[in-house]
Amino acid sequence: MSRANPMYVIVVGGGKVGYHLTKTLITEGHEVLLIEKDRKSAEYLTDQLGEVVMAGDGCEVRIMEEAGMRRANVVVAVTGDDEDNLVICQMAKRQFGVPRTLSRVNDPNNEALFLELGIDQTISSTRVIFNLLEQQIESSQVIPLAALKKGEIEVVEADITVNSPVVGKKIGQLDLPPNTLIISVIRDDHATLPHADTKLRDGDSVIALIKAERERELRSVFTGEQL
Amino acid sequence: MKVVILGCGRVGSTIATTMFCEGHDVTIIDQNPDSFRRLGPDFAGKTLVGNGIDEDILRKADVEHADAFVATTNGDNRNIMSVQVAKVRFKVPKVIARIYDPIRASAYADLGIETLCTTCVSSGLLHDKILGVPFKDVESYCRFGMADKAMEAGHE
Numbered sequence: 001m002s003r004a005n006p007m008y009v010i011v012v013g014g015g016k017v018g019y020h021l022t023k024t025l026i027t028e029g030h031e032v033l034l035i036e037k038d039r040k041s042a043e044y045l046t047d048q049l050g051e052v053v054m055a056g057d058g059c060e061v062r063i064m065e066e067a068g069m070r071r072a073n074v075v076v077a078v079t080g081d082d083e084d085n086l087v088i089c090q091m092a093k094r095q096f097g098v099p100r101t102l103s104r105v106n107d108p109n110n111e112a113l114f115l116e117l118g119i120d121q122t123i124s125s126t127r128v129i130f131n132l133l134e135q136q137i138e139s140s141q142v143i144p145l146a147a148l149k150k151g152e153i154e155v156v157e158a159d160i161t162v163n164s165p166v167v168g169k170k171i172g173q174l175d176l177p178p179n180t181l182i183i184s185v186i187r188d189d190h191a192t193l194p195h196a197d198t199k200l201r202d203g204d205s206v207i208a209l210i211k212a213e214r215e216r217e218l219r220s221v222f223t224g225e226q227l
Numbered sequence: 228m229k230v231v232i233l234g235c236g237r238v239g240s241t242i243a244t245t246m247f248c249e250g251h252d253v254t255i256i257d258q259n260p261d262s263f264r265r266l267g268p269d270f271a272g273k274t275l276v277g278n279g280i281d282e283d284i285l286r287k288a289d290v291e292h293a294d295a296f297v298a299t300t301n302g303d304n305r306n307i308m309s310v311q312v313a314k315v316r317f318k319v320p321k322v323i324a325r326i327y328d329p330i331r332a333s334a335y336a337d338l339g340i341e342t343l344c345t346t347c348v349s350s351g352l353l354h355d356k357i358l359g360v361p362f363k364d365v366e367s368y369c370r371f372g373m374a375d376k377a378m379e380a381g382h383e
Contacts, residue, residue: 061330083280083308095334
């Protein structure tokens with residue numbers, strides 16, 4: 001596959017991330033070189049990926065020179081050691097003038113440090129997973145707004161996020177717990193009086209009247225969480 | 228002087244015990260608690276087990292209040308990273324990295340990080356010892372053997 005603006009990308013570190021990244025970049029039509037320190041791993045990677053693998057320590061100037069780092073558009077450091085990733089990117093930038101450096105960061109606390117030390121972008125899988133988890137937690141928000149009849153009946157608000165299973169569904173299609181009344185859908189800061197055909201969207205807030213003991217069931221409808 | 232040393236190998240432990248005997252406040256960090264045996268029984272400075280590129284460990288070592296931070300682990304990159312953390316995050320006035328690779332040592336020296344390339348220095352000293360010529364100033368050994376390597380590395 002050829003593309004109009006192929007880049008020359010040097011990937012350092014032939015672990016799982018480096019391997020799949022290299023494979024994807026090749027498929028996307030970019031010129032790629034994968035540098036792997038361990039000779040055995042490099043041989044295996046060559047069997048799998050072909051002549052885009054170079055055995056050598058990507059932190060060493062001689063190897064960087066050989067890899068043609070001077071003409072690389074991007075250098076991506078994805079080894080399992082933050083200190084190696086830092087040095088690879090710093091050397092690439094300062095010694096070889098590589099315009100863009102990306103570093104995998106294993107300890108999420110190093111993200112800010114790396115940016116401060118001149119690395120253009122950092123990726124922390126720990127942070128990404130954590131953020132996804134947080135979103136999941138946020139999506140499960142069904143907030144009680146008021147209690148009526150001495151707490152027997154509650155007015156609750158459910159915030160619909162992109163992960164919610166009700167996105168795109170009509171209110172009439174929802175499998176709501178008995179004695180639930182949806183009284184309003186707040187969309188773009190406007191409260192609307194919904195009907196059975198109202199389709200729910202990401203960003204909506206649903207105001208409902210429910211029996212207090214049904215709150216968990218309602219939460220499950222909006223989040224997809226098992227009871 | 229309050230000094231924090233990273234890496235309790237031969238070099239790190241020697242600096243630690245010497246500076247402790249001279250009356251300095253010494254803290255030494257190593258990942259392997261066994262390595263503190265090198266310090267000997269008379270060392271009464273602080274020892275700390277941990278990874279020296281971890282900010283939390285450096286904070287525990289009270290690097291914030293250190294006058295000097297020296298990195299002497301076996302890993303060049305670990306040393307390079309830890310001194311940058313000490314310098315940028317904890318504003319330690321004097322940071323030094325022991326580096327084996329002459330090219331990396333000179334590259335980071337160019338970036339304003341104090342480095343000591345023991346490969347260059349000991350090769351230079353050995354060279355002069357072989358030839359039986361008197362030793363020169365230490366500075367003159369710091370880039371020993373680097374002339375052609377620097378060209379190779381393509382310094383503009």
